[in-house]
Amino acid sequence: MERGYIHLYTGNGKGKTTAAFGLALRALCAGRDVAVGQFVKSMSYNETRAEALFDGxxxxxxxxxxxxxxxxxxxCFLDRRPDPADVACARDGLARCAVWLSEGKYDVVxxxxxxxxLHxxxxxxxxxxxxxxxxxxxxxxxxxGRYAPQELYAVADLVTEMHEVKHYYSQGVLSRDGIDH
Amino acid sequence: MERGYIHLYTGNGKGKTTAAFGLALRALCAGRDVAVGQFVKSMSYNETRAEALFDGxxxxxxxxxxxxxxxxxxxCFLDRRPDPADVACARDGLARCAVWLSEGKYDVVxxxxxxxxLHxxxxxxxxxxxxxxxxxxxxxxxxxGRYAPQELYAVADLVTEMHEVKHYYSQGVLSRDGIDH
Known part of the structure; x- marks a missing residue:
């Protein structure tokens, strides 16, 4: 069986999670099963609604x-500091991901x-x-995610840094439904 | 009606078309209609098969x-130079996109x-x-696409440069079904 690789999408530019979902879409269209574990995030996003469509x-x-x-x-931690409940959530999440990764039921995680x-x-x-x-x-x-540690750069097979050159946030544009979330 | 913005994803790293399809997925999940015009490309890609799923x-x-x-x-032009037929194809494509953009039937193009x-x-x-x-x-x-001209940097509202830090191509890995195409 073909070896799977580790992709790392980091940097301060828009497009990291977006590219991950684009890759998920490509894999799903090729008949591969995909699991997405979202750390830190707790809101509902449009892209996660795709689950209802790719339901088997x-x-x-x-x-x-x-x-x-x-x-x-x-x-997120824009206006607060992480607390023990955040740590517990992330650790439970990592345990879930460990199961997905070790059992190999999903082709892409x-x-x-x-x-x-980590940051x-x-x-x-x-x-x-x-x-x-x-x-x-x-x-x-x-x-x-931003701020990838050097240890992940080292183990990744592919690393793309998304660099923000310009962003409409600076024009005062807020996050928009169906485009930014 | 809300103003639409121009995103530019450029640079030499993996993730540009991938992010565009991720954004398309997000928009589709929000009930928005999306048109994708692919210049230069002529092959069938897994991600374009999503058309069959988002069919209304x-x-x-x-x-x-x-x-x-x-x-x-x-x-593509890895091993050949563009000829007049390539020019004609691209110009016809731009005319198609001009219709999509001016009529406003699609929310995302x-x-x-x-x-x-352009390059x-x-x-x-x-x-x-x-x-x-x-x-x-x-x-x-x-x-x-790589090599975005300065004129597009100027008119874009959002510019992300995808920088290749590391790629598994250097390990001799070829483009893989469902991951790279």
């Missing part, structure tokens, strides 16, 4: 994979905002590296 | 948008690999700027 019923031709999404967060969970000290990089190392070899892994 | 039938709850994909290419078409001289930047300027104001535009 698909359309007669072609046959699509299944999408499973779970959130392991209690909201997205660890969305894992870098943020804020919710998770230990050593435990994350153990989880990645113990995956079934064919599983493709996509890790997103 | 959707599932009862929630209701998804429609996806329309067209290709305006005759293949992706101009995939437009930058490559290889298949299209004139002045004509592209005219097409962008004449769009119905609410339409969101996503432009992808």
């Amino acid at each position: 019923r698909g359309t007669p031709v072609p046959s699509f994979g299944r999408l499973h999404v779970e959130q392991f967060g209690r909201g 997205v660890l969305d905002e894992l870098n943020i969970a 804020f000290g919710l998770l230990d990089i050593g435990e994350v590296l153990d989880v990645l190392a113990s995956r079934t070899p064919h599983v493709e892994v996509v890790i997103t | 039938r959707g599932t009862p709850v929630p209701s998804f948008g429609r996806l329309h994909v067209e290709q305006f290419g005759r293949g 992706v101009l995939d690999e437009l930058n490559i078409a 290889f001289g298949l299209l004139d930047i002045g004509e592209v700027l005219d097409v962008l300027a004449s769009r119905t104001p609410h339409v969101e535009v996503v432009i992808t």
